[in-house]
Amino acid sequence: MLVSLFVCPLCQSPLQPAADTWRCDGSLNPKQTAHPFDVARQGYVNLLPVQQKKSKTPGDSQQSIEARKRFLVAGHYAPLQRLVCQKMGQLLGQDASISVPTAKPDKNPVNWLDIGCGEGYYTQAMAQMGSDIITTLIAADISKPALVELAKVSKAAGQLWYQQHKDKAENTTVIYPLVTSAANLPLRAHSVTGISSIFSPILPEAFAKVLVDKGYLIIAKPDVGHLTTMRDALFDSVREHDSDKFLQELAPYFTLIETHRVSTEMTLSATDLADLLTMTPYAYRARSEKRQTLLAGVEQQAFSTEAKFVVYILQKRADQ
Template sequence: MLVSLFICPLCQSLLQPASDTWRCDGSLNPKQTVHAFDVARQGYVNLLPVQQKKSKAPGDSQASIEARKRFLNAGHYEPLQVLIGQQMQQLLAQDKPVAEKDNQPVNWLDIGCGEGYYTQAMAQMGSDILDILIAADISKPALVELAKVSKAAGRLWYQQHKKMSTKTTVIYPLVTSAAHLPLRDRSVTGISSIFSPILPKAFADVLTDEGYLIIAKPDGGHLASMRDALFDDVREHDSDKFLQELAPYFKLLDTHRVSTEMSLSANELADLMTMTPYAYRAKSEKRQVLLEAVEKEAFRTEAKFVVYVLQKASDL
């Protein structure tokens, strides 16, 4: 089954995973050339051709990744992590019996997965109903982190022959572009996009008929006190502006909101700023004044999120 899940980013021929090197069969290449992609020692596979890169090192920087790891691992966004996992579980529980009847694996794509804070929770919460979790991001440093954690947990795809006694969701960490997904059409049951780009047609193409899409975005009032301190003119988040673009491809099933109040130290606030666009949008003087104030008293702010649950239109 796996041979029909992935496709070559260069020629779109079927791509066969292996523990050392992935190779396509060259069937769609006019020259019948076989392309090879080595598995990195950490466990990820780079399926991002040079021609699809918009910069030398696309995606999040190492500093942003490290800041996000510290901040998220402290549990500040745990309510959102739990909500996303619960929604994925509920959706897949409905489809699992059908997949088993058809002898098909249940596959999920976490697009823009970053270092994997939400990905790892999905793998853990969905172990009984989710077979394959594809973790995709354009940032190679982020995928290095995700792959290392997945490998330590025994969740990488090539580790599973050693763990036949327990059901485990296997993770495929891929460096790739969301606009050029190396996946066969109609090959994944669901997609999650958490603070990541929304590409309606690309998502609809790889989703199975009536497949699911979970989108998480900042809600109105998200980190309001921090933004007030950093900017003279604060623009409110327009969380649902992209729903119109999704309308030809998806129908909205449900909307959930979750918020959490946070009391942050200067280090935690610095990490929060570093992992958000505020790191480069705010003036350095404003950031410094805010951090100096927090040295004396913890900074309070509220994180607000909105989660949309959508389903692929049945007439596509």
């Protein structure tokens, strides 16, 4: 790990990880005092200062996290998970020169940021690719309950950064679970090789700032026709997903190099459908009677719908 990979969210001074407390050196603090950030027992670090919070408990709720975990573990979105990891492997394998400089000429580390990682379904798959692909995986989300889940799984697998010397098996990617805001990333400028944003916020300037020259950005979004039968059952009128509306905002910073689409037919039980509803915005956007009618019907017969996703692969522009 590079010593200066992380910066203090309060004063932007270099931030040094440690097993018990992360501490900045205070060099950019007008008072020259260091800010400490304790490591939670589960293994995550909270780098979201109270002044950066927009609510008392930002991000996904515990109920939403548990529903998403059950739904994803059942494999319903596995095709998207495989596609994202496949494209990451191709990008990083084909261009070994795009990485963060290091003192060791024989191996350049690849630092990857998974922004909006949630409980870690996609993050864990990325970590399984091994350190030959990704050396350091920064798993970031604004939801503390989500990071608790991710950190517990990572710790059990011996993947946390402070386990790398004692428990870390060879070829294991090191994971840093961080509670943080996408708008105020606690990362040094030009320090990460790539960023993945899977159903998460898109912040072009913030992403470009932390990416290395010619670094990659992978974005996954719902595609046109995503969960159409479910949305038709929940709403009187359905507005289609405008999946590429943000590409114009990215254009000053990134060049679109590939677009991929993947879909999967799903036959859902009542439990699966209830979890899908809970993990999506439809849980609160749809009227209660519509939700209840839909779920009651599935008690008699499994519900069929199609998940459709679009994955964009972009590269940081040379003039950024």
